[in-house]
Amino acid sequence: KLEKFMQGKPIAEQEIGKQLLLETVSYAESSVCRRKLLLHYFGEEYEKENCEACDNCLHPKDQFEGSEAVVNVLETVLAVKEKFKADHIAHILSGKVTSAVKSYKHNKLEYFGIGEDKDEKFWNMVIRQALIAKFLTKDIENYGLLKITDKGMKFIENPSSFMLAEDHDYADTTDGENAFGAKTAAVDEELFSILKDLRKKISKLKDVPPFVIFQDPSLEDMAIQYPVTLDELQNISGVGAGKAQRYGKEFIEIIKKYVEEKEIIRPLDMVVKSVVNKSGIKVYIIQSIDMKRPLEDIAEAKGLEIAEVISEIEAIVNSGTRLNLDYYINTVIDEDRQHDIYSYFREEAESDSLEAAIKELGNEFEEEEIRLMRIKFLSEMGN
Secondary structure (H helix, E strand, O other): OHHHHHOOOOHHHHHHHHHHHHHHHHHHHOOOOHHHHHHHHOOOOOOOOOOOOOHHHHOOOOEEEOHHHHHHHHHHHHHOOOOOOHHHHHHHHHOOOOHHHHHOOHHHOOOOOOOOOOOHHHHHHHHHHHHHOOOEEEEHHHOOEEEEOHHHHHHHHOOOOOEEEOOOOOOOOOOOHHHHHOOOOOOOHHHHHHHHHHHHHHHHHHOOOHHHHOOHHHHHHHHHHOOOOHHHHOOOOOOOHHHHHHHHHHHHHHHHHHHHHHOOOOHHHOOOOOOOOOOHHHHHHHHHHHOOOOHHHHHHHHOOOHHHHHHHHHHHHHOOOOOOOHHHHHHHOOHHHHHHHHHHHHHHOOOOOHHHHHHHHHHHOOHHHHHHHHHHHHHHHHO
């Protein structure tokens, strides 16, 4: 839910938000002393191994010898020249071929799959405890890239005993799931239903799937903010100038009528509006695509992973800007595969959900292929 909320924001804001989310998850799952974790987060050290107060210290998990795992992590960070984040290192060690791993040919590294008997969660745990031990640091200014410290280099040269403790596993926890699955209480359900009916009507007239007009998160945001002008509509999540001009008039008319009939005081009437800064990276990506630069070159130029560039392109297209990625798509996806994925979004998909597409298309297509064709479809049909 929180990750979906961040979509459409500049990539720098997305990365900061993702880092904070990951830090929160790490804190919850870690079996290390809570006090030690908190002080480490704020740049301080806690010398004691047991604070005798937190849940992890009062109910410690069994420890195991982890020096070999730590060395594997450190050597992998070196092998990728300290230019990647924790998740990417975990993917390499666990042998997971993600689009980023494949793009950077890290599946060819000698360390790829060296720890395939363990999952990414395990390797993220090792990385986290290596950070606490000061074998590694995170370059916060560069979105959390992992760097090896002098202490880490010495550990590689002369490994010694290093005890690790497994993280907590909340995978089977069901409490509170409904809270995350439900829409926020701030959404005006009556207006949301009206907007969905209008979207359905327009989609039939235009002969396009409803999600091409506006996606559900955009309608939800409209049912919270009550935009009544095209300018206000462009500030809605996932709506840019293109979509506002093409589809917005009927939506703002129906919202304006609803607001007047219900005598609603809108959130927009109660805040001082500020000008949104345009993302420099977003502009760079648009210009680069116009110049038909490969996505790998764009990613390398900005120190990003391919998946991050695709996320930013998705945000650009969702905001109503039309991008032509045919020059790149034609080099990485053959024509038949393009046709199959495009046909799914055109004829079968009930929403633009990536998860639903992956489930429907099975293991035949890679996630990156589906995301690229989804971008192509939304850009051509919606923008």
